[in-house]
Amino acid sequence: MNVTRTELAEGVYLTYLPARKFKTSLLSAQFVTPLRQETAAAYALLPAVLRRGTVSCPDMGSLSARLDKLYGARIDYTIRKKGENQCVGFVASLIDDSYAPVGEKLLEPVAALLGELICDPATERGRFVPAYFDSEKTNLIDAIRSLINDKRDYADARLLREMCAGEPYGVPRLGDEAGVEKVQLQKLFSQYKDLIASARLELFYCGSARQERVERALQAAFATLPRKTVRDIALVREHPAREEVLRITDEMDVTQGKLGMGFSCGSSDTAALLMGNTLFGGSSNSKLFLNVREKLSLCYYASSLYHRQKGIITVSSGIEFADYQRAYDEILAQLAAVRNGDLEDWELDGARSTLLNAYASMGDSQGKLENFYLGQAATGQSESPEELAEQVRNVTAERIFAAMETVKLDTVYFLQGKEAAE
Amino acid sequence: MKQSFYERIGESVHRETLPNGLQVCVVPKPGFAKKYAFFATRYGGMDIRFQLDGKWLDTPAGIAHYLEHKMFDTREGNALQELAKNGAEPNAFTSNAMTGYYFDSTDHFEENLRILLSFVSIPWFTEESVAKEQGIIGQEIRMIEDNPDWQIYNRMMQSLYRTHAARTSIAGTVESISHITAETLYQCHKAFYTPANMILTVVGDVDPIHVADIARRVLPKVSGPAIPRDYGDEPEAVAAGETRMEMEVSCPQFLTGFKCRPAADGEDYLRLAVVGDMACDVLLGDSSPLYLRLYDQGLINTSFGGSFEMMPGVAYLYAGGDCKDPRLVQEEILKEADRLVREGISEDFYQQVRRAAFGANLRGLNSFENIAVSLTEGYFHGYDPFRFPQVFESVTKEDVTSFLRENIRRERMTLSEIVPKA
Numbered sequence: 042m043n044v045t046r047t048e049l050a051e052g053v054y055l056t057y058l059p060a061r062k063f064k065t066s067l068l069s070a071q072f073v074t075p076l077r078q079e080t081a082a083a084y085a086l087l088p089a090v091l092r093r094g095t096v097s098c099p100d101m102g103s104l105s106a107r108l109d110k111l112y113g114a115r116i117d118y119t120i121r122k123k124g125e126n127q128c129v130g131f132v133a134s135l136i137d138d139s140y141a142p143v144g145e146k147l148l149e150p151v152a153a154l155l156g157e158l159i160c161d162p163a164t165e166r167g168r169f170v171p172a173y174f175d176s177e178k179t180n181l182i183d184a185i186r187s188l189i190n191d192k193r194d195y196a197d198a199r200l201l202r203e204m205c206a207g208e209p210y211g212v213p214r215l216g217d218e219a220g221v222e223k224v225q226l227q228k229l230f231s232q233y234k235d236l237i238a239s240a241r242l243e244l245f246y247c248g249s250a251r252q253e254r255v256e257r258a259l260q261a262a263f264a265t266l267p268r269k270t271v272r273d274i275a276l277v278r279e280h281p282a283r284e285e286v287l288r289i290t291d292e293m294d295v296t297q298g299k300l301g302m303g304f305s306c307g308s309s310d311t312a313a314l315l316m317g318n319t320l321f322g323g324s325s326n327s328k329l330f331l332n333v334r335e336k337l338s339l340c341y342y343a344s345s346l347y348h349r350q351k352g353i354i355t356v357s358s359g360i361e362f363a364d365y366q367r368a369y370d371e372i373l374a375q376l377a378a379v380r381n382g383d384l385e386d387w388e389l390d391g392a393r394s395t396l397l398n399a400y401a402s403m404g405d406s407q408g409k410l411e412n413f414y415l416g417q418a419a420t421g422q423s424e425s426p427e428e429l430a431e432q433v434r435n436v437t438a439e440r441i442f443a444a445m446e447t448v449k450l451d452t453v454y455f456l457q458g459k460e461a462a463e
Numbered sequence: 464m465k466q467s468f469y470e471r472i473g474e475s476v477h478r479e480t481l482p483n484g485l486q487v488c489v490v491p492k493p494g495f496a497k498k499y500a501f502f503a504t505r506y507g508g509m510d511i512r513f514q515l516d517g518k519w520l521d522t523p524a525g526i527a528h529y530l531e532h533k534m535f536d537t538r539e540g541n542a543l544q545e546l547a548k549n550g551a552e553p554n555a556f557t558s559n560a561m562t563g564y565y566f567d568s569t570d571h572f573e574e575n576l577r578i579l580l581s582f583v584s585i586p587w588f589t590e591e592s593v594a595k596e597q598g599i600i601g602q603e604i605r606m607i608e609d610n611p612d613w614q615i616y617n618r619m620m621q622s623l624y625r626t627h628a629a630r631t632s633i634a635g636t637v638e639s640i641s642h643i644t645a646e647t648l649y650q651c652h653k654a655f656y657t658p659a660n661m662i663l664t665v666v667g668d669v670d671p672i673h674v675a676d677i678a679r680r681v682l683p684k685v686s687g688p689a690i691p692r693d694y695g696d697e698p699e700a701v702a703a704g705e706t707r708m709e710m711e712v713s714c715p716q717f718l719t720g721f722k723c724r725p726a727a728d729g730e731d732y733l734r735l736a737v738v739g740d741m742a743c744d745v746l747l748g749d750s751s752p753l754y755l756r757l758y759d760q761g762l763i764n765t766s767f768g769g770s771f772e773m774m775p776g777v778a779y780l781y782a783g784g785d786c787k788d789p790r791l792v793q794e795e796i797l798k799e800a801d802r803l804v805r806e807g808i809s810e811d812f813y814q815q816v817r818r819a820a821f822g823a824n825l826r827g828l829n830s831f832e833n834i835a836v837s838l839t840e841g842y843f844h845g846y847d848p849f850r851f852p853q854v855f856e857s858v859t860k861e862d863v864t865s866f867l868r869e870n871i872r873r874e875r876m877t878l879s880e881i882v883p884k885a
Contacts, residue, residue, distance in 0.1 A: 062494035064473070064825050101758065105750030109815040113822025136822050140473065172759075180764045183785055186713035187766075190611050294711045294884060297605040325554075326547035335541070338598030341606055359606050387548050394550025394570065401569040402497040407829070 042404050044414070044425060045252070049244070049260060052271030056414045057255060058247035060404070066137055066148060066248025067407040070155055070263075071119070071130035072240040073419045075275035076209040081127060082216025083224045083232050086181050088118035088129050090229070093173040094163035095154075107154060112136045114151050116158065121412075123419035124350035125209035125275040128243075129236075131155055132411065137249055148250050149258045156262025159237060168230040181221050185213075193342075196299035196456045197357050203289050204303035204452035208278060210351050238269040243418045247407045277420055280305050280353050280451070287452040294459050300368055301454040302356040304376075307447030310440055311349060312432035317445040318347035318354055319392040321379045326391045328375035333358065339368050350420050354448060362457050373450070380445045382438065389438060400430040464489070464671050469849045472825060476838070476849065477671035484659025484686040487678055488838050489671035492831070498572045498667030501835035502583050503563035505843045506655035508633030509774065510560075512693040515654050519693070522651060523642040525600075525635015528557040530648050532596055533588050534564070542582035551575045557633055560774050561839065567831065572669065573677060580663070580681040586652045588645040601637050611712050611881045618706045619720045619781060619879035625702040626695035629777045659686035662842045664835040694776050699724075705878040709885070716881045717789035719796065723771075723778040723870040732773065733846040737854045739771030739780060742866045744816045745808055746800055747782050753799040762792055775844075780870065789880055800871035808860045817855060824851050 046056045074084060098104040108114045114135040121128045135151045138144075163170050189195050198213065205211030242263075246255045282305045306314055322329035322345030333343040343358035360368045378384070403409050403426045417423060424432075464477040464487075477489040511522050534555070535543045546553040551568035564583050568575050607613040617632055624630040634640075665674050701722050726735035747753050747769045757763045769782030786792055827833045837848040 060494075062492070064828050100755075102750070102752075102755045105755070106815055109750050109819035111822075113819030113826070134826060136825050140471075140825055142471075142821075176759075176761050176764075179761065183714055183764060183766075187785065188713075190712050190716075192609050193606070295609050297602065297609055324547055325543050325552075331544070334599060338595055339602075341599055341602040359602060361602070361605075391544070391548040391550070395547060395552070398550035398552065398567075398569050402567065405495045405497045 046418075049256065050263070050266070051268040053242045053244065053263065053266070053268070054418065055244045055246065055256065055259060056418065057252050058245065058410050058414070059249075059252070060247055060407070061249045063248065063407055064137055064140060065134050065407065066250065067245065067411055068133040068135070068148075068152060068155060069130065069245040069411050069415070070159060071128045071243045071415055072236055073123070073126050073128050073243055073274050074236060074240040074272065076122060076125055076127040076212050078212050078220070080232070081212050081214070082181070082220030083229055084127055084129050084236065085120045085215045086177060086221065086224055086229065087233055087236065088120065088131060089177040089181060090169050090173050091158050091162050092116070092118045092131070093177065094170065095157040096161045096163060097157060099163045111147055111150055112141060114147065116151070116155060120214050121415070122210075122214040123416045124277045126419045127214060128415060128419055131158060139249065148248075148254065152258040152262040160263065160265045168227055171226060174226050174229065178221060178224065181215065182218055185215050185218050185221065192293070192295055192297070192299055192456060193357065193359060196301050196454060197355065199289070199291065199456070200301035200303050200355060200452060200454040203287060203454060204353070205280060208280065209275060210278070210280070238267050239272050241271055241274055242266070243415060245411045245414060247410055274419060274421065277351060280351065282307065282449060283451050286450050289452070290455045290457060292457055292459050295456065296458065297359045298362040298365065298458065299456040300358045300360055300365060302372060302450065303452040304354040304448045305451045306352050306354060306444070307449065308444040309352070310444045312429070312436045313440040313444035314347055314354075315349065315396060315433060316392055316436050317379055317441045317448070318345055319395055320384065320388060320441070321345050321354070321376055321445075322356055323347065324392065324395045326388070326395065328378055329356070329372065332375055333368060333371050337367070337371060339364050339371065343368070343372070350416060353451075365455060365457075369453070376445070376448065380442060380448070382442050393433060396433045397430050400426040400433070464675060471852045472828060472849060474828065474849060479675050481658065481675065481679055483682060483684055485678060485682060486662040486842050487675045488662065488664040488842070489669065489674050490664070490666045490834055490838070491669065491671065492667050495668055496569045497567050497831065498569070498669055499565065499567045499665065499831035499835060500576050500579055501563055501565040501664045501832070501839065502579055502661065503561050503839045504655050504661045505560065506562055506651070506660065507558050507560040508631055509628035509694060510655070510692050511628055511631060513654060514691040515650060520650070522647055523635060524631045524639040525633070526643055526647065526651055527562055528634050529596065529600060529640055529643050530651055531555050531557045531562050531564075532600060533593060533648060534583055534586065536587050536592055537582050537585070538587050542578055545578050546575055549575055553579070559629055559633060561843065563836070563839065565832070565835070572667070573673070576665070576674070576677055577681055580678060584656060584682055586649055586656075588648050590645050593643065593645045593648060597640065600634065600640055604634050604637055604640075607634065611710050611716060614708060614710065615716055615718050615783070615879050615881050618708060619718045619877060622703040622706045622877040622879060623701050623720050623722045623779055624697060624777070627697040627777060628694045629774055653687065654690045657687040658682055659689070662839050664838050666831040666834050697776065701875060701877045703877060705880070707880045707882065709883070710881050712881055712883050714785050714883065715787060715789065716783065717786050717792070718781050718783035718879045719789070719793045720779050720781040720877050720879070721870055721872075722875045722877075723780055725773065725776050725778040728845040730846050732844045733841070733848065733850070733854055734858070735778065736771070736773055737851065737858050738862050738866050739773070739778065741816065741820060741858060742863050743769045743771045743780055743782070744820060745803065745813070745863055746867065746871065747796060748816065750816070750819070753795060757792060757795060762786065762788060789878060793876070793878055797871065797873060797876070800867045804864050804868045808863060810860070813860045821852060821855055
């Protein structure tokens with residue numbers, strides 16, 4: 042895939058991903074701004090309020106009707122954390138022109154609507170429509186509260202929050218409830234004005250249209266975007282290694298315990314850590330899967346994740362409360378095994394193929410491509426999936442052991458049942 | 464192999480029934496790196512009572528799912544690891560009416576396909592390996608029991624159906640799976656994992672004839688007999704009008720279900736699926752008048768959604784989400800169905816919804832898994848899912864209103880609620 046990234050206007054970049062094989066095209070507009078406790082909730086609220094209406098489609102009914110008529114085009118708002126940045130905006134998906142039953146052109150009208158959602162929101166007396174503001178504020182609070190409903194996600198999020206407390210990476214992508222409560226109607230409008238004028242805007246297109254056509258459509262759609270001096274994105278901050286392991290326990294009325302463990306990584310050898318993590322707990326062939334689950338039957342899931350955009354590893358598992366110590370010891374023993382090179386050849390080959398397969402098939406999904414390139418743009422990196430694959434191909438076992446040697450237990454989180462605590 | 468072109472959706476399918484009765488389907492996808500294979504049996508969570516060698520057998524709830532877990536064991540070790548060594552991402556799922564095993568890979572496709580066909584067709588269990596799985600699946604059951612989405616859905620099914628096996632939880636309970644032995648697993652495998660009860664679907668840039676050849680070589684030459692199943696004699700009325708449970712959740716959630724009249728296999732099955740989907744969109748989809756009104760009133764938020772589902776002998780429409788006043792929403796749904804039946808559906812709105820539904824179905828074809836699962840369901844129920852554009856065209860407003868008149872009624876309705884612990 043011949044990917045290009047061009048600057049269309051001051052701090053406005055288009056990543057163009059040409060592909061003819063999909064039924065749909067993807068169009069995305071993402072503002073990238075440093076993630077901060079003070080602004081996270083307001084910026085998270087913004088796309089939801091914008092999605093309620095524009096000057097020409099002032100309510101959800103008229104917006105839905107317009108999208109339905111464009112053969113069920115979708116425009117969904119997104120709020121993501123990439124490194125130490127918050128990315129907010131919209132992702133649109135529209136059927137490719139070649140499948141439009143009577144040869145309609147769909148790219149231009151969908152791009153125009155995307156532009157309207159960002160540049161021309163429905164307003165009342167120079168601010169957002171109060172009813173939209175109020176209801177989306179309630180919805181955001183409900184969404185934040187509902188994180189507790191999925192105990193696995195909840196435990197993962199709690200671990201990250203404790204481990205990276207005080208760092209931007211520890212701020213939840215939606216902000217927190219207190220932050221949402223503080224957002225004011227008038228203030229949000231000026232925050233909106235500021236964001237669209239001075240945050241970096243990353244645009245993505247993946248589909249069959251030629252680049253010139255895409256650029257023309259987007260230039261037209263964002264013609265009224267008021268650009269000022271553009272703020273820098275936040276660079277990745279290394280997680281400071283902790284002297285003493287931080288241990289947190291929560292109690293809830295649940296039947297399964299959740300054990301989460303966070304590790305700092307002292308090495309910056311990304312490819313070696315990608316491999317090391319895959320060996321440790323990153324696939325169904327990993328040490329954690331084979332031992333903690335298959336051999337000891339301690340859990341249904343135990344896996345690890347390397348946060349490439351932050352340089353930390355987290356482990357997530359669901360266990361019986363009483364198995365806490367056994368699971369904890371076994372997870373650390375498996376990390377030690379990777380570190381000491383206690384591996385068979387097939388494990389190394391398997392981990393490498395798993396990663397190469399993931400990079401090779403990324404081009405088969407428009408959503409994965411957009412998410413990958415947004416992550417790259419938001420952390421100031423530029424390797425393509427092919428280049429990352431090449432690095433993985435060249436990593437030696439020695440480099441993996443050396444990189445994993447720097448992986449150090451930092452934070453332990455345990456969600457236990459109420460009976461277990463008594 | 465017989466090749467069919469589907470011009471309006473830009474797909475083609477190669478089909479063949481092998482002498483042993485296995486159906487093979489290949490969907491060529493030039494330009495994609497990923498190749499996806501899906502091997503499925505018409506056997507799922509609801510097939511617990513059936514006839515084998517002239518005798519009716521009652522097997523423990525959860526056995527199809529248990530078997531799925533154990534199929535990965537091979538005489539040599541474990542197929543999951545064999546596949547993962549080649550960088551393939553293998554997995555499996557059990558639904559009410561099918562069990563499917565799959566992998567995707569970019570390299571070594573043929574070798575991976577041979578592994579898949581071989582491990583699924585050759586059972587290898589010991590009393591010891593079966594006993595060990597109790598721990599893993601026990602934890603999986605504990606995990607889903609803590610999941611409010613699962614609880615609310617499962618309880619809705621139990622309220623809708625009095626005797627039909629669709630009310631049985633796919634994974635069973637910790638108690639029911641404790642009765643599973645290696646012998647029962649062998650019996651179930653013999654009954655249902657026979658080529659004439661199965662279908663292999665491959666999606667990707669592969670040679671269809673080659674795929675069929677591999678299946679011919681690896682799989683058994685002859686099939687066992689068709690197995691009669693007993694799903695219970697289900698009355699039209701719901702089992703219970705409501706069910707309610709307390710959990711550690713942030714806000715009340717609900718699902719309201721309507722027990723609908725099921726369809727027989729064949730083209731009628733696909734037609735009812737399309738009519739039911741359209742009815743769902745018209746009644747409470749996110750551009751429907753009802754959705755827009757309830758959203759504006761703050762009674763529902765973006766978590767609200769609905770769907771129409773079918774299984775052998777079963778059809779139901781259901782909707783729900785986070786909500787402070789489920790009873791009111793349920794009444795509003797009934798009132799809206801009543802209004803649509805009385806006043807009819809506006810022509811503009813119907814055309815709009817139909818366009819959107821076409822786009823959504825087309826978008827679904829970006830997913831290899833979705834293609835494979837729909838072809839499999841189509842095969843099991845005797846229809847061709849790729850004929851959806853024609854079926855969409857043939858469904859009229861009147862079809863939708865008669866569906867609503869017949870099915871969206873108080874006596875067919877149940878309410879499942881989860882409320883926060885006091």
